Every structure is written in structure tokens, then in C-alpha cells.
Amino acid sequence: MSFLSNEQLLAVFNLTKTATAIHVTEDAIIQTANDAMLQVWDKDRSVIGKSLADALPELKGQPFIDMFKRVWNEGLTISGKDTPADLIIDGKITTVYFDFEYRAIKDEDGKTICILHTATDVTDRFMGKEALIRMREKEEALEREQALNEELAASNEELAAINEEYLQIQESLSQLNEELERRIEIRTKDLADGLERELALNESQLRLNDELSTINEEMTASNEELLSTNEELAMVQERLNRKIYLLAESESRFRSLVEQSPVAIALFKSTDLLIEIVNDQMLQIWGKTADIKGKPLAIAMPELIGQPFIPILTDIFTTGETLFAYESKAAIIRDGELTDGYFNFICQPVKDDSGEIISVLQVVTEVTAQVKARLEVQKAEEIMRFAIDAAKLGVWHINTETNALIYNTTLADIFGYQGEENMSYEQAIAQVTEDYRDVINDEIQKAISGRGDYDITYSQRRFNDGELIWLRSLGKVTKDENGDFSTFSGFVMDVTESKKDEERKNDFIGMVSHELKTPLTSLNGYLQLLQNKAKKSNDTFTSGALEIAGKQVKKMTSMINGFLNISRLESGKIILNKSTFRLDELLRSTVEEAVVMDSDHSISFTRVDAIEIFADYDKISNVISNLLSNAIKYAPNSKDIEVTCQIADHTALISVRDEGMGINPEDTEKLFERYYRVENNHTISGFGIGLYLSAEIIERHNGKIWVESELGKGSTFYFNLPLA
Numbered sequence: 001m002s003f004l005s006n007e008q009l010l011a012v013f014n015l016t017k018t019a020t021a022i023h024v025t026e027d028a029i030i031q032t033a034n035d036a037m038l039q040v041w042d043k044d045r046s047v048i049g050k051s052l053a054d055a056l057p058e059l060k061g062q063p064f065i066d067m068f069k070r071v072w073n074e075g076l077t078i079s080g081k082d083t084p085a086d087l088i089i090d091g092k093i094t095t096v097y098f099d100f101e102y103r104a105i106k107d108e109d110g111k112t113i114c115i116l117h118t119a120t121d122v123t124d125r126f127m128g129k130e131a132l133i134r135m136r137e138k139e140e141a142l143e144r145e146q147a148l149n150e151e152l153a154a155s156n157e158e159l160a161a162i163n164e165e166y167l168q169i170q171e172s173l174s175q176l177n178e179e180l181e182r183r184i185e186i187r188t189k190d191l192a193d194g195l196e197r198e199l200a201l202n203e204s205q206l207r208l209n210d211e212l213s214t215i216n217e218e219m220t221a222s223n224e225e226l227l228s229t230n231e232e233l234a235m236v237q238e239r240l241n242r243k244i245y246l247l248a249e250s251e252s253r254f255r256s257l258v259e260q261s262p263v264a265i266a267l268f269k270s271t272d273l274l275i276e277i278v279n280d281q282m283l284q285i286w287g288k289t290a291d292i293k294g295k296p297l298a299i300a301m302p303e304l305i306g307q308p309f310i311p312i313l314t315d316i317f318t319t320g321e322t323l324f325a326y327e328s329k330a331a332i333i334r335d336g337e338l339t340d341g342y343f344n345f346i347c348q349p350v351k352d353d354s355g356e357i358i359s360v361l362q363v364v365t366e367v368t369a370q371v372k373a374r375l376e377v378q379k380a381e382e383i384m385r386f387a388i389d390a391a392k393l394g395v396w397h398i399n400t401e402t403n404a405l406i407y408n409t410t411l412a413d414i415f416g417y418q419g420e421e422n423m424s425y426e427q428a429i430a431q432v433t434e435d436y437r438d439v440i441n442d443e444i445q446k447a448i449s450g451r452g453d454y455d456i457t458y459s460q461r462r463f464n465d466g467e468l469i470w471l472r473s474l475g476k477v478t479k480d481e482n483g484d485f486s487t488f489s490g491f492v493m494d495v496t497e498s499k500k501d502e503e504r505k506n507d508f509i510g511m512v513s514h515e516l517k518t519p520l521t522s523l524n525g526y527l528q529l530l531q532n533k534a535k536k537s538n539d540t541f542t543s544g545a546l547e548i549a550g551k552q553v554k555k556m557t558s559m560i561n562g563f564l565n566i567s568r569l570e571s572g573k574i575i576l577n578k579s580t581f582r583l584d585e586l587l588r589s590t591v592e593e594a595v596v597m598d599s600d601h602s603i604s605f606t607r608v609d610a611i612e613i614f615a616d617y618d619k620i621s622n623v624i625s626n627l628l629s630n631a632i633k634y635a636p637n638s639k640d641i642e643v644t645c646q647i648a649d650h651t652a653l654i655s656v657r658d659e660g661m662g663i664n665p666e667d668t669e670k671l672f673e674r675y676y677r678v679e680n681n682h683t684i685s686g687f688g689i690g691l692y693l694s695a696e697i698i699e700r701h702n703g704k705i706w707v708e709s710e711l712g713k714g715s716t717f718y719f720n721l722p723l724a
Ligand code: ADP
Pocket: 626, 630, 631, 634, 635, 658, 660, 661, 662, 663, 671, 676, 677, 678, 681, 685, 686, 687, 688, 689, 690, 691, 692, 715
């Protein structure tokens, strides 16, 4: 073990400005320590020469002694920041925070000769950084602070009183001292005056001794008093220190609370709005970095100049009122671009003990996304409203809670409703004409029970003038996430005009068909006359030509009949002339007729039961001949057609099967609609009314009509009717 020379020691020592000590050996024997270090340790010079463990036994169990060992043995430098150490200060274990360094100082051979130990007490800085408190504690802290202040004031007063006492004691002490000195002087003088005065002197000395012992007593008492005063002073001082520490802690807690808060918070000081505290959330909203701390808001965020926020915040220093703002729009530079945002915020004045406003606290929540979404919805609603108005659509919905009918003015206009009070659902339904009331109720019930939306065209009487109007109503029931009925709403369109157009068209078709029938009947008569004549004169060519002409006239007649029927159907003028007859016989005669018309196909009967029904003979005949003519028309390349007539499920069932082109499944549902024709069959003549009429006729007989088909393979059309 080699010790340093005094010069070396001093040189190392003088390098340090902070608390410094020099240790040797792996036990960190304190070779020297400056005053600052002794103060840190709260020890006196008696620790010099002791190992660190002996000098500061409280370090046992803490990592420092081991660190010294490593520094000595491995020649390292170990340093730390904000490191807590528990030291005995004023006889109490206290946690103090240090920035420290243990540096191995080596000789030329690289051997460690000592450890230079430097330390800075950073407890204050650390406490400033350390953050612990939640928002709610702020108030408590402030209250505590106030209580502390009051206590502090009381302590100060106490201190002042003690000081005064102390001064008084000191004064009386110095008086006593003066008196003492004066008497000693006199005594010395008296001694010099000679022996003759010895007696007198002795006497006076005795007196003096008495006096002295009284003074001594007095002094002892004063000293005791002084000691107790000192103790009291030390106590007061300690309390004071504690309070100052608590104050700092409270402030640092508040700071940390703000910094760690999940909501954006900033604290502005003075009317210049110096950004005293700002947390990351707020910096993010502002699109700024932490270097704006300490700057006035107008400099940190120049884009705010000309916007209302700076004056709003400044005003709070004068008004002292807390300000709440909702969805306030602000233009802020974020990512280098001036962008509009929407914010909810609270600005609250912060007052000191005297009630003076020292800063303003701002808490902000960004609501841009919500506001923008709402504005989008509003825009969409406006467009929708515009579209509804432009389309003259009546809109309604039923409030599920109150069952009230809510509607727009267009709907009231369409209905001709001028009542003061809101029209009720019952009132609206009462206007529907008799024929449709049940249909509407059924459709509504269907929609409510979740079986789809509805789309009905119906007639009703207008409220104001009783005029018959035609309406198309589309309704929809929406359910909430639990599947409960939540809204019932829809549109109403006035379709009276188009309905009237349709009626006019139907009337026209009916009239034309009717007019065409008379010349055709007469043409048919003459053709038959001519044919008889040609047959008699054995003119086979003329007779053959007349037969073809006759077939064409028949085709035309059946087409015209189709149109006539459609117009009758549409105007509700179709009447069933029911009678009891044999369906199988009707089928046979219709097939025979078809065979006469078309000799290319062969029609076979697979099964024919004798069945009696009660129905309109002509109309059922039309249905059968329509199915047969379709089977012929849509199977140009295959000859076989098969018909059946049988009892099935207590009904009379007829089927017509062909091996023709078949039907796409998408089309099968629509075949029975008016004027519907399959897209790519347009080379085959037709109007798309045959199946529509057939379906209407069968439906009016309480029967059913349907098709089974496979594309490219053929189709089978079925219909059934009740038995007689
Ligand atoms: P039209 O035959 O005058 O077009 P229909 O109402 O009788 O009118 O038939 C409607 C449509 O149904 C036809 O256009 C046709 O595309 C299809 N269709 C009807 N019968 C058959 C069938 N047997 N095979 C294939 N397609 C058929």
C-alpha cells in the first residue's frame, strides 16, 4: 500500500470544488475529506483515517461500499446521477440524492493509488424532477401549503420572540462581563497600592469574591437559559427546513401531475402568458416541441395572433373568472401546415394566498374528429333534405316511444292535410280507400314482424277536397342491436298522374283491341267461306293458302284478346264466368287446336285424370293454350311436349313440359310480371303478357302457377285449381 505525498494529495484535492474525499484501500479508508464532504456526511474530522463503513455505518446494506471496493480493485470510475443515499443527518436517517463519482487515481504503472470521491447534493433538483401527485391532490397540497405558511408565520413570530430574549440575555451577559472586568482592574490596582492596604484589600477581595460567585451563578443561569434557547432555536430551524422542503415538494408534485396527466394542460404566467408548464399532450395539440417552455404564448405560437385565444387568456388575469369553451375552432401550425382544429377547453385562474391571480391553467381536449364527423353528417342530411324536397317526397317516421307520426310538409301537402294538430297514424290510415286498407295493414304488420320492407301502390282520399289520389309508399322497419323494433320510417310519392297515364294507356289499348276484333271476326268468316268454296272446287292450293291465312288470323285474334284482357284486368273489369266442366276434356280440345296450328311438334298425354272443376272455361282455356304456345315457341329445335292432368294434394294439377331452351333461375320469378321477357329471347315474337295474364287468371281462381326449369334442358309449367 503506498500513500500519496502531501503535495499530491493537495493537488488532487484542489481540483475539486464540490464535496470531495480521498479514499485508499479497498475498505475506502478516508484519507482526507474536505468540509463540503464532511457536511454532506454530517460528520466531523474524527472520521479521517476510518474506513467508510466505520465512518458512516448507515451505508451498510447500501451499494456504495461495494462500489468503492470495485473501484479500488478494478481501477474503475463509477458515477451516478440522482442516486438516493440514506444518511444519518441530525441523528435521523434521511434520503439524500447525489450526483457522484468514484474515480480510481493511478500511478504511472497503472496501479490504483487512491479513489477520488466527489459528490454533489442534488436532492432539490431531484425533488423538482420527481413527480408523484394526482390532480386531486393539488387542492390538498395548496391547503397544506396554506397551513404550513400559517405555521411558518407563527414559528417566525416565535423565533423573533426568542431572538429578542436571546439579545436581552446577551446584553445582560455583556454588562456582567464589563462589571467583572472593571472589578478585576480595580483589584489589580489595589494590589499594587501596597501591603498596608492588604487587609482592606483582603476584605474587599472577599466582598469581590462574593460578588463574583453571585455573578458566576447568574452566568451559569444565563448559560443554561442560553442553551435551552439554542435548543429551541435548532428545533424551530428544523421545522422551518421541513416546511420549506414540503413546499418544494408540493410544487414539484403539481408540476409532475401536470406533466404526467393524460389530458393536455398548460400553465401560463403573467399577462404575457409565459408558458410555465406544458405537458406532452398539450405540445402534441399545439404541434410544438418542449423548447417553447418559458416563452410567451404569442411567440411560441405566432399563428394564434389575430385569433381570440390570446385575449381570452389575458382577460382571465383581470376578470378572474373560469372560462369554458366548447368546440372552439382554432388554426394551428402542425407539421408545418396551418390546420383547423376544434377544441373544448377550460381556463382557470390560479391565485396566491393573497388572492392575486398569478397564473392561468388551461386544460384542453381536442374534438376535431367528432366535430368534423358531425359536420359531415349535417352536410349529408342537408343534401338528403334537398333531394327529398326536389323529388317531392313525403317523408315520415313513427316515434317508437310515443307512437306519434312525424312527417314533413311535403307529405302533409300530398295528403291535403291542413289540421292544426299533427296528423295521427290512425287518421292517415282512415283516408286509404276500402280496397287497400287491409293490404296496407298486412304489409305494415309484415314489415314490423321483420319480414322485409314494403312497397305498395294504393289509393286514398285527400283530406281537404276528398279527391282520389294514388300513392306509392315505401316503408322500412329498422331494428336495434338487440333485434328490437327501433324505427319505422318511409317515403310517400304521389303517383296519381302516372296512374292516370296508365289508365289512359289501358283504355286506349282496350279500345284499339276492341276495334281490331270486329274486322278480324269478319275476315275470319270470309276466309272460312272461301275455304269451303275452294274445297268444293278441289282447288288444293287456294284451300292450303286459306288455311295458313286462317291460322294467322287466329294468332292475331289471340294476341288482340291478350291485350283486351290486359286492359280489362288493369281497369278491374275482368269478370269470371264460372261453370262446372271437365278440365281433362278442355285440355284435350286445347291440345288438338294447338296441333292444328303447329304440326311440327308432337304433344303427348302422360297422364290424364277425369277432373271436374268450377271455373271460367274460356279463361282457363286461354291459360292452357298460352302454356302450349310458349312450349312450342321456346322449343324450336325439340319436338316433344308432354302434358298431364291429375289430382294432386286435393287440387287439379296441370303441367306442360317442353325440352326447349329452358329458363335462367334469375328469371323464373319475374316471368309472371307484366311485359317481362327474358333478355336474349328477343328474336322470338311476343309481348310478355301471356304469363302475366295466366297468373292473374289462376290467382283469381284461388290457384297457383309456377315453373320448374333448367337452362338448355327444358321447362315444365304447372298450375293448380281447386276441385269442384
Ligand atoms: P311472350 O311469350 O309473349 O314473351 P309470356 O308472358 O308468355 O310472353 O312469357 C314471358 C317470357 O317467359 C318469355 O318472353 C320467355 O322468355 C319466357 N318463357 C315462357 N315460356 C317459356 C318456355 N316454355 N321456355 C322458355 N322460356 C319461356
